Amino acid sequence: MGRAPCCDKANVKKGPWAPDEDAKLKAYIEKHGTGGNWIALPRKVGLKRCGKSCRLRWLNYLRPNLKHGGFTQEEDDIICSLYISIGSRWSIIAAQLPGRTDNDIKNYWNTRLKKKLLGRRKQSNAKGRIAVDSEATWRHDDPPRPSELSNANAAVERLHLHMQLQYLQNPLSYFNANPALWSKMHPLLQENTIQSLRFMPQQTEDLHIPCLEYDSRPPAATSCPRAFQQPISEEIGNLDSQVELGTYSDAIYDDSRSLTLGAINGISSCSVGSIPINYTSDMIMSNIDQLSDTRNTVAELENMANRRIGGIMSKEEQDLDYFESSNGSDECFNWWSKDI
DNA sequence: AATAACAACAACCGCCGACGT
DNA sequence: CACGTCGGCGGTTGTTGTTAT
Incomplete structure (x- = not known):
């Protein structure tokens, strides 16, 4: 026998967190801690959220001493270097940047840094070169699709x-x-x-x-x-x-x-x-x-x-x-x- | 001013190793 | 030992805000 299900999937709220939900979660954790059990936490707090969702909200947004946006040049350099060295291990990269979360760095990389560094490839492909990412033109009998090569x-x-x-x-x-x-x-x-x-x-x-x-x-x-x-x-x-x-x-x-x-x-x-x-x-x-x-x-x-x-x-x-x-x-x- | 396109970010989903039952 | 959840992680999607036309 395994453990009991973590939450009633049909009866949990999804989507953006409301300010009062944030306040409840923050107040509870600051007073009692997480108790080492995220699954049980929402019930204790009185939230109709999945434990996973609470964990994510706390770690990425409510936790103290978090920085949002405004990445410095030094942070850019560290992210670039680490990405090149170890790839998309965001949690490890985040550990090197106090106040930054893995989610934050991942988003920053995907939306800004990567484009800064690699963004010109598309432009060149448009000039009649080989289409690297063209899923639409892929035929059934072709070699592996781009998604298969991801x-x-x-x-x-x-x-x-x-x-x-x-x-x-x-x-x-x-x-x-x-x-x-x-x-x-x-x-x-x-x-x-x-x-x-x-x-x-x-x-x-x-x-x-x-x-x-x-x-x-x-x-x-x-x-x-x-x-x-x-x-x-x-x-x-x-x-x-x-x-x-x-x-x-x-x-x-x-x-x-x-x-x-x-x-x-x-x-x-x-x-x-x-x-x-x-x-x-x-x-x-x-x-x-x-x-x-x-x-x-x-x-x-x-x-x-x-x-x-x-x-x-x-x-x-x-x-x-x-x-x-x-x-x-x-x-x-x-x-x-x-x-x- | 309206709307389309793009960018940024928050949150969810699914996978996997660890571990409880 | 098998089964199934937990916790953590990375990939992806959805939503909101901003800019361009």
């Missing part, structure tokens, strides 16, 4: 930001699209990616890749598998990883330093640094024009490759491929270990 796109988006930031620090290491790297990919994946490029003749002039040479950074994220073969979480801190449809990205982080890397169909990105990373949203904004063309080219490559690869390689296959086909060297691992 998880991958989230990682792609994060990687885009990361690449942009890396480029700002060192233009020659922005990313590496050297086809030589593709030998480390699954043969099928490699062939599909190359085919993808061949299908884009009309975009030749757009395919300006700023760096086709190795630079001083590790040759590719695929050369750093050792970090994942070993229990890094014991060495450095928390390990958080995700392997998503057609996309691979990863982040290792703790309080003092972070390590992020990603590889999308042969286009790799990696960096080592502390949290927050020393990038500022100002740096991004001041260079956004310069980055625009490059970013869209990368987006096209990734999107085309993702469409073709999606559904072909399973998560396990990708894992296996990365770990088996790469030859993570001590030199590479040492590089990741130093400079932190």
Whole structure:
């Protein structure tokens, strides 16, 4: 037997909170606390609300010392850096910003910050390029729909930001699209990616890749598998990883330093640094024009490759491929270990 | 002045791990 | 051990306010 139902769904009020409801809830919690049981709280307070709703209202709005709106530049920078490092873990990001709630930061990111940083992609797509988000024109026999790639796109988006930031620090290491790297990919994946490029003749002039040479950074994220073969979480801190449809990205982080890397169909990105990373949203904004063309080219490559690869390689296959086909060297691992 | 489009924000929904029964 | 709720989280939707036409 489980517990009793939390509330009578048919008999609870929904929608915006009235001032008197706020006052009741606030007064009760300030006097008695939550009692560690949100489900029982509305009955004690005398509210016809679900316990979850009360919890949300208290945490996001009524709780003392909350700040609303007016995000500072410093907060912007922290949000950007953390998002790039750990993704949409809003509760963790909120923990770094006193007085801010995860909901607040999530809204702020989705309505403002993200548009500031990525907002120009749509504009470029409108000029006859590949439609990244066109759900309406998707045919039944096409590869995965955009919605099916949403998880991958989230990682792609994060990687885009990361690449942009890396480029700002060192233009020659922005990313590496050297086809030589593709030998480390699954043969099928490699062939599909190359085919993808061949299908884009009309975009030749757009395919300006700023760096086709190795630079001083590790040759590719695929050369750093050792970090994942070993229990890094014991060495450095928390390990958080995700392997998503057609996309691979990863982040290792703790309080003092972070390590992020990603590889999308042969286009790799990696960096080592502390949290927050020393990038500022100002740096991004001041260079956004310069980055625009490059970013869209990368987006096209990734999107085309993702469409073709999606559904072909399973998560396990990708894992296996990365770990088996790469030859993570001590030199590479040492590089990741130093400079932190 | 009316209204459409967009932006901002509050709140809900559904998922998932933890845990009580 | 199985079942089912709780609490927390992130994604999404609905509502309200603002701006543009």
